[in-house]
Amino acid sequence: MEPLYKQVYQSIKKNIINGQYAAGDRVPSEKELSDSFQVSRITSKKALELLVSEGLVFRQRGKGTFVSEDSTDNPENDVKETNKFLVGLIVPDLDDSYVSKVVSSIEEAANHRCFVILKRTNGSIDKEADAIRQLIDFGVDGLILYPAHAEHYGSEILKMVITEYPFVLIDRTFKGVAAAFVSTDNIRAAQQGINHLFELGHEYVGVLGPATAETTTVVDRFNGILRAYEEQNRIVNRQLWCSDLKKSLPSSISKDIKPEHDVEIIKEHLQKHPEITAIFALEYNIAVLAKRAAEELGLRIPEDLSIICFDAYDNNLSGWEFTHLRQNEKEMGRLALNRLLEMMNGSSSIKKEFLDVELIEGDSTRPIH
The missing domain is CATH 3.40.50.2300 (Response regulator)
Structure with a gap:
């Protein structure tokens, strides 16, 4: 069965070809078609747009939609079909x-x-x-x-x-x-990431996230980490978590923030919690900043501090890459x-x-x- 908008389109097209609507005649509006065919305004809008794309009708702002002059010249309607x-x-x-x-x-x-x-x-x-x-x-x-x-x-x-x-x-x-x-599946992905750190023997994991932490993506990642702790009967220490980072946010928010701002926050966090042996960065750019912060503190990656993150930069000419969760x-x-x-x-x-x-x-x- 054809989509509803195609059925409306075919009905109007048929009436144009058989002369019921002559050149210059106004065809029913979106609302009129919606009421007549008992369909949504979106459906009737699509039908009219398809007729316009085929050159059968044209629109005049504030007046309506009208039959084109040459639309009935050829009974077989030799207008080029374009269903894209x-x-x-x-x-x-x-x-x-x-x-x-x-x-x-x-x-x-x-x-x-x-x-x-x-x-x-x-x-x-x-x-x-x-x-x-x-x-x-x-x-x-x-x-x-x-x-x-x-x-x-x-x-x-x-x-x-x-x-x-x-x-x-x-x-x-x-x-x-x-x-x-x-x-x-960010919940499952975050579980996978934190479990990998657990398997490597890391008990004190610092989680780094963006300052805007209420998007479903970030919330799900935090929840996935919590679920992993719960399933393994581990105690969560949220003091090791930091979600004050802003440089990874969109440019409309972070344009005036320098990378050094977040680097300093991460350095302070690592100095405050020297027991941290691994970082789980919820975004790739945060992992980059974490690596820089650690190295400025004299920590070696991964000898002194392990880092895992979401995503990675494909065009990495150095050959060195983060352990990461690759999204599809x-x-x-x-x-x-x-x-x-x-x-x-x-x-x-x-x-x-x-x-x-x-x-x-x-x-x-x-x-x-």
């Missing part, structure tokens, strides 16, 4: 290797299937809202959104939920938002696009998909048995 969707992709920035790989995977998956328009927000909630409005006003059929660092979602996201506009969240979601999303960015992008295409084709189910990580043993950890 237009997808909006919103990300914080492309400076992060992880985000760049997700974007690349989406573009690769979109090849010959749809067109992608990319917008960057620099991690700003306001820019994110503007990007959503601009892309929807431009006429994209759906959105893939990598949300900015925030505990709460913005009004534009809520509008998409209420209007059933097709969109998929990647990497993180929001509490109380009924939205499709694709993410790493390629699969994340592919699944996000496939899910969005399903939704734009009429699927209404909200899927939440979680991906496993792979533990890569690098040069930054060692056993201390």
